[in-house]
Amino acid sequence: MSTQLSEAPARPTAPDRPGRSSTTTGTAALFRFALRRDRVRLTVWIAAGTAMVALQSVSSQSFYDSPGALAAYRASVGSNAATIALAGPPVGLDTVAGAVAFEISATVMLIAALMAMFTVTRHTRADEEAGRTELLRSARVGRHAPLLAAVLLAALACAALAVAVGLGATATGLPATGSFVLGASFGAAGQVFTGITAVAVQVTGHTRSVYGLVGGLFAVFFVLRAVGDIEGNWVVWTSPIGWAQAAHPFSDDAVLPLLLCLVVAVVLVLGGFALLDRRDLGAGLTQPRPGRASATPWLRSPLGLAVRLQRGALLAWVLGLALLGVVYGALADSVETLIAGNEEALAVFGDPDVDDLVSAYLSTTFSITALLAAAYAVSSVLRARTEESDQRAEPVLATATSRSAWLGSHVAVALVGSALAMTASGVTTGVVRVLQTGEAAAFGRMVGAALAYVPAVWVVAGIAVALFGLLPRLAAALSWAAVGLFLVITMFAESFDWPGWVGDLSPVSWVPLMPLEPWTTGPVLVLTALAGALLAASFAGFRRRDLATG
Amino acid sequence: MTAISVAGLVKTFGATRALDGLDLEVSTGEVHGFLGPNGSGKSTTIRVLLGLLRPDAGQVRLLDGDPWRDAVALHRRLAYVPGDVTLWPNISGGESIDLLGRLQGGLDPRRRAELLDRFDLDPRKKARTYSKGNRQKVALVAALASDAELLVLDEPTSGLDPLMEAVFQGCIREVRAEGRTVLLSSHILAEAEALCDRVSIIRHGRTVQSGSLDELRHLTRTAITAETVRPAAGLESLAGVHDLRHEDGRVRFDVDTDALDGALRHLTGLGVVSLTSAPPTLEELFLRHYGDELADDGTAAREPVRS
């Protein structure tokens, strides 16, 4: 072998010299490959973020076409804790451009965070879990190369989103500087989540847990900044989303908080590399503990299996929505403070009924909770699809388990789980309200308001179930698109005066806005029937179709 | 009595015609080998038999039932080992065995313990930490610990070491001794030869040969090398003689088993000086059916042998 080498004519290029190898060897090739794999995905993410900003800009400019309209908007927003909780700090609202930034920034930051999370995970933990990294690493690919390539790709995507939003916003007539600061704030938020994901993929051995971890952190940071924005205090600064929004595009155009984001992102990525050196390929930071030698008695039915597979996620969502209920309930007191401190609002609304304002605030928060519960229900239903496409449904369906029983088990977890999550949020909000007001009846009102959304949540779940049965390949994409659509409708339909039928597209908006509005039976019955019909269609479809075979 | 009977089965996936008029007969109590090159449609056939895929055309009967319509009832009577065993990453092997066994209708705890021991499998490991062979063992133990009357095994020994392969063969012999039926898809010819009463060979979604191993052996050719006193002429006109070559005074050819007698008579008429014959091997037959020359050397046209 060595003699052959010495006899071989010397080659002018030296890329194969072993001395050149380092832990990042192969990064360039992996980066190009990852870019190729993701070019469509990333284009969609970036286009979606940019399109949302552009649409918001165009519609806001036509909607707040007079100083009076803008002042009324400022008054209502500045005094509405629910809007602030969802959107961000109510600053810069004296220009239409500032209103655009206020309305859209939370949504696009979520898009940036998800894009970063999926991009980094796809090329690190997901590849590792599927055994592809092992194959790559056996070639001339250094230990750090896959993570570095993934982080670089995510960073590039975030930067591209920043530029695209800057260009898009400028093109729709917003001031150029502010437009690019707005874009940069999304990019910066994305970079932080690139860093967070770079750490998360080292910590846990499962792709699914990475999503849970990063998604959970996003939720925590989002709530922290909501608390800080409503109370107008330092709590904002405990959240990277708060830093990104502190750029205040179109008013302060502050770049310093964005630099903070970038510094933290770099530190997190370095932390990710340090953790990478401390773990084995394919493993997380901890070794999995041995399991049971034989199954517990209740793991004997498809339902037992579905519960076993989904119990972690179910618990996390129920706890998460319960905590959100506490936060929303606790912030109800600030509604009063906000309106009292807002002269413009007092001028517009006169002397408003504070009880009504609190009720309006609480009904908005419950509709947001309902959308989150619907997102949980969809993810739970789609678990059935993952089981099917990962070939884990096959051995179960080859036993004496009928297709209906198998699908029904996953659907049952989704329906009961989302109802539990709604109940939990109603209960915690209720308890907090009783403590605040000393009025025991508040508890029942809060629980009732939360439960009223359950049929609507089930309709969203039913859409995912129907897609699973009838259009399995598109189930994931279309169900999440539906959740996104309903979210946009709930957040914007009212503030933009969209025609009524647009609002009616979302099952969530059929539900009476309790506690502000009284209970009505009609829509709730219709929703329940609709959910039932969707399930029936799905089960009929699933019984007739082929099982996915890879 | 037939456990499985498939006739003219067609299954298409979009433009791919995975099964193209496949026939398969498996009698009750036999171990039936199901052989064919990669992508020939073995797993697809098995999935149709399990009611996981819906056939486009053809008749399929399994344990006197319709695998699509009567899936649940039939599955109580069979056990399945998939070709690619994917288990739930966070559930231990022991739990998976219990779960699949219970869903199938119950498994014998004594046999479960004995099989775990024979296959040397640690049931406490989480599925994600099992090696490929050990994942395979989980599915095998779950299937073998049941008292199903039909075992459907899709390449059940891929990834098993030779020791475990021997354990597996022992288990299948016991299963057969109990009068149960086995459909065994495999790429391991030695395994098929050791275990199967009958085999079916498929290619491009169609059955090209099926019969007992003896019958198949009969279809293979014996390789003859002979030196004769007089020049070996006239062999080429004999039916059943293939690949005739003359090399430095010797003649070499392959001859079909049923033409062997005629060929030898012809040779002795020429005065045999020396003669070697290589016995027919199944491997050769399989390779002939797997390989691409199949279409042009005419064997494809041969009628399937039925017993």
Ligand SMILES: Nc1ncnc2c1ncn2[C@@H]1O[C@H](COP(=O)(O)OP(=O)(O)OP(=O)(O)O)[C@@H](O)[C@H]1O
């Ligand atoms: N879901 C599917 N969609 C499209 N084509 C498929 C699908 N499932 C199988 N095929 C195709 O059908 C043919 C038969 O596949 P099958 O898995 O049955 O082969 P096999 O005989 O089991 O092969 P192997 O020995 O490699 O396991 C192949 O060409 C395969 O690509």
Ligand SMILES: [Mg+2]
């Ligand atoms: Mg196969």
